[in-house]
């Protein structure tokens with residue numbers, strides 16, 4: 001058995017206590033073997049550091065890194081229709097590959113080991129995630145508005161075919177989901193036809209829901225019911241399904257989510273930047289709804305750093321609840337680790353024997369992390385992605401001493417800049 005000892009650091013345990021301990025990883029099974037005072041041959045130095053579970057970005061569109069800073073300061077609908085969709089129409093498979101490489105490098109450099117991606121050219125994303133050594137739940141984002149019936153059904157079939165073909169790829173590090181884009185961009189008839197097929201294929205359904213009032217109001221007007229009641233009628237919201245955003249939810253919808261065990265991925269930065277609104281995160285937690293955390297795409301954030309997202313979640317959660325004790329540091333760390341991992345169906349997000357060997361080592365040796373009254377507080381409020389020293393997924397070291405082992409960072413950055421310029425030129 002090939003083993004790796006993450007040695008000399010402090011460790012964040014599942015109960016949020018911090019202890020001095022080593023972590024022994026089995027690189028063959030990809031699991032954590034033991035946590036304690038241990039020894040081993042191959043060592044990864046965590047001295048002066050804090051070992052945390054790898055962060056899990058449960059909702060993003062990774063290759064949108066190519067559109068970072070391309071269109072800012074607009075609300076969702078205008079941003080998508082006037083800026084993003086016209087450029088996305090010009091995307092090639094190679095663009096998505098390079099944009100995904102760039103995004104995964106950014107994630108590894110900020111301690112993220114697992115993600116959810118909804119985008120185009122997903123077979124390229126599968127290959128890229130596989131070479132990165134990361135873990136992911138992937139799906140083709142299907143949209144039917146503006147398409148004729150044949151094109152719309154083909155879009156849904158493509159999404160389903162992708163989910164069927166690639167579930168379990170990369171030795172199980174890659175899982176899939178059926179990903180209709182949202183309740184307003186996919187027609188009811190297509191949900192009725194294709195959701196049962198996703199159930200048959202045994203893949204969960206992931207979609208954007210209740211993100212803006214512009215999206216909620218037309219559903220209420222047209223169907224005389226809340227969007228999530230409408231969704232439930234279409235066969236959505238089964239256990240294992242998960243929504244992105246859930247900003248505008250009423251009490252009955254929160255109850256519905258709790259009853260059904262449907263998860264919500266909170267994306268605070270995107271919700272603030274697009275002025276979509278404030279998700280009722282503390283209410284969701286109180287109701288027992290599974291809550292995870294995601295950055296959304298880099299064009300509405302504008303980075304993929306989950307430390308930023310944790311801080312934003314805490315800040316926005318307090319404002320939304322008008323209560324400084326709401327969405328506290330522990331809840332946020334839980335959301336970014338085990339909460340997101342459970343929503344994506346991975347046994348990651350906890351440093352404990354038997355769990356996936358997915359972790360990050362944070363350097364504590366920095367002025368902004370001094371003094372060390374409370375390291376959970378630091379993770380939520382003070383640490384940054386650039387504090388991550390090493391990133392490990394499935395027992396493999398993917399970033400060592402800030403050097404990404406799995407890609408040539410400089411070459412990817414150059415190619416991504418070239419591709420992004422050419423893409424935007426084609427669209428304009």
Ligand SMILES: N[C@@H](CCSC[C@H]1O[C@@H](n2cnc3c(=O)[nH]cnc32)[C@H](O)[C@@H]1O)C(=O)O
Pocket residue numbers: 061076080084085088118119120140141142143181208211270296297300
């Ligand atoms: N096959 C679809 C593409 C869907 S991928 C997922 C889509 O979600 C878009 N997106 C990114 N962020 C958000 C958001 O916050 N809300 C809704 N859509 C978003 C993203 O730009 C991309 O177009 C098509 O034919 O257009």
Ligand SMILES: [Zn+2]
Pocket residue numbers: 059060061208244296297
């Ligand atoms: Zn999104």
